[in-house]
Amino acid sequence: xxxxxxxxxxxxxxxxxxxxxxxxxxxxxxxxxxxxxxxxxxxxxxxxxxxxxxxxxxxxxxxxxxxxxxxxxxxxxxxx
Numbered sequence: 001x002x003x004x005x006x007x008x009x010x011x012x013x014x015x016x017x018x019x020x021x022x023x024x025x026x027x028x029x030x031x032x033x034x035x036x037x038x039x040x041x042x043x044x045x046x047x048x049x050x051x052x053x054x055x056x057x058x059x060x061x062x063x064x065x066x067x068x069x070x071x072x073x074x075x076x077x078x079x080x
Contacts, residue, residue, distance in 0.1 A: 008023065017040075018036045
């Protein structure tokens with residue numbers, strides 16, 4: 001990991017087309033601006049973690065849904 005000290009208004013360049021600029025430093029909050037091509041995805045880390053968790057929860061069936069499906073299959077097989 002590269003660690004760089006920057007003041008407000010100063011920037012770093014990543015590759016040929018990504019610029020990260022320190023916009024403001026206020027207490028322990030740093031505002032940054034990221035200039036990148038549209039083809040480069042830029043996300044806050046905590047939002048990615050929340051999205052991954054939401055996707056995992058959505059992909060896992062709820063217990064009651066599994067029970068309902070099992071009951072429906074059982075009822076269908078006894079009716080035949």
